[in-house]
Amino acid sequence: MNWLYSFSSTDFFLIGLFIALYSLYILRTFRLARQLNTSAWGVIPKFFLRSSYLILLLIALLGPSFGEAERNMIITGRDVYLLVDISRSMDATDAVPSRLERVKYDIQQLCDTLSTDRFGLILTSSESFVLSPLTADHDALKRFVRDIRTGKAATGGTDLCAAIELARQKFITDSSTRLNAKALVLFSDGENFGSCNRTELASLKTAGLPLITVGVGTETGSSIREGRDFVRDDARQIVRSRLNRSFLQELARDGGGQYIEANTGQYIRELAGVLMTQQGFRIDQNRVIVSTNKYVYFLLAALLLLAFDLIVTVRTFRL
Numbered sequence: 001m002n003w004l005y006s007f008s009s010t011d012f013f014l015i016g017l018f019i020a021l022y023s024l025y026i027l028r029t030f031r032l033a034r035q036l037n038t039s040a041w042g043v044i045p046k047f048f049l050r051s052s053y054l055i056l057l058l059i060a061l062l063g064p065s066f067g068e069a070e071r072n073m074i075i076t077g078r079d080v081y082l083l084v085d086i087s088r089s090m091d092a093t094d095a096v097p098s099r100l101e102r103v104k105y106d107i108q109q110l111c112d113t114l115s116t117d118r119f120g121l122i123l124t125s126s127e128s129f130v131l132s133p134l135t136a137d138h139d140a141l142k143r144f145v146r147d148i149r150t151g152k153a154a155t156g157g158t159d160l161c162a163a164i165e166l167a168r169q170k171f172i173t174d175s176s177t178r179l180n181a182k183a184l185v186l187f188s189d190g191e192n193f194g195s196c197n198r199t200e201l202a203s204l205k206t207a208g209l210p211l212i213t214v215g216v217g218t219e220t221g222s223s224i225r226e227g228r229d230f231v232r233d234d235a236r237q238i239v240r241s242r243l244n245r246s247f248l249q250e251l252a253r254d255g256g257g258q259y260i261e262a263n264t265g266q267y268i269r270e271l272a273g274v275l276m277t278q279q280g281f282r283i284d285q286n287r288v289i290v291s292t293n294k295y296v297y298f299l300l301a302a303l304l305l306l307a308f309d310l311i312v313t314v315r316t317f318r319l
Contacts, residue, residue, distance in 0.1 A: 056301050158188075181279055196254075211252055213260070
């Protein structure tokens with residue numbers, strides 16, 4: 001038998017307190033019986049009855065596990081390239097504390113949720129580059145993610161489709177991904193100034209590379225701080241960056257994936273669920289022994305004894 005929890009000092013304290021108080025009760029009862037010149041042996045059965053259901057309750061709290069059974073545990077490989085928009089618009093604060101900071105936090109949550117998957121990291125603005133190749137070392141990937149900053153000196157506008165093509169080429173040239181499920185996840189507000197070739201996006205379906213786009217921000221939008229002022233256009237008007245939902249939805253549709261909006265704290269679970277539906281080949285299978293927590297049997301036995309204690313009365317003194 002295995003135990004989910006071990007005995008703590010609190011458990012020992014409760015057991016000692018029960019024994020001490022009940023012993024005091026028995027001593028006082030026998031002393032009173034002697035004064036009344038009678039017998040008080042009726043307290044003994046109650047002591048054993050109450051001790052029994054107290055012990056059963058403690059066993060139930062400790063989580064006894066037995067009845068071992070063998071199960072198959074199958075591990076399926078998944079490789080995911082995370083494409084992160086680092087253009088200036090990602091400094092907008094319509095996602096708290098900013099769009100980019102929100103994405104950085106969410107990527108770390110995604111790594112924790114899909115702990116057996118490999119992730120790669122591509123940053124994109126006017127140019128795209130690989131910050132981290134596919135790796136199962138999530139701690140190293142998180143360190144890279146924490147250091148991401150927006151490209152303040154970038155010129156020429158954001159080219160999201162160049163990053164998508166770069167990720168596709170990385171998958172094609174990496175033979176280690178051949179048997180694994182693959183996907184691309186783009187985190188962006190959808191502001192794009194590059195050209196997107198629909199034929200290249202359609203080829204993602206053929207290659208088994210679904211493109212999942214995550215919209216960060218709101219359609220109301222937000223201004224972008226620059227020192228003590230805000231980013232302004234050529235006419236000196238404050239620039240307001242807005243989520244381009246329709247563009248990201250088109251990318252997802254043409255790329256054989258789906259669009260998810262980062263407007264709730266639960267969207268990472270939705271994203272993880274979508275990625276888990278991508279089935280690759282089995283890369284490992286282990287036979288594991290599983291034991292089940294059977295606390296309920298001990299709890300039911302304790303409740304039955306407790307009910308019996310309440311229903312059945314035992315005369316303490318025989319007069």
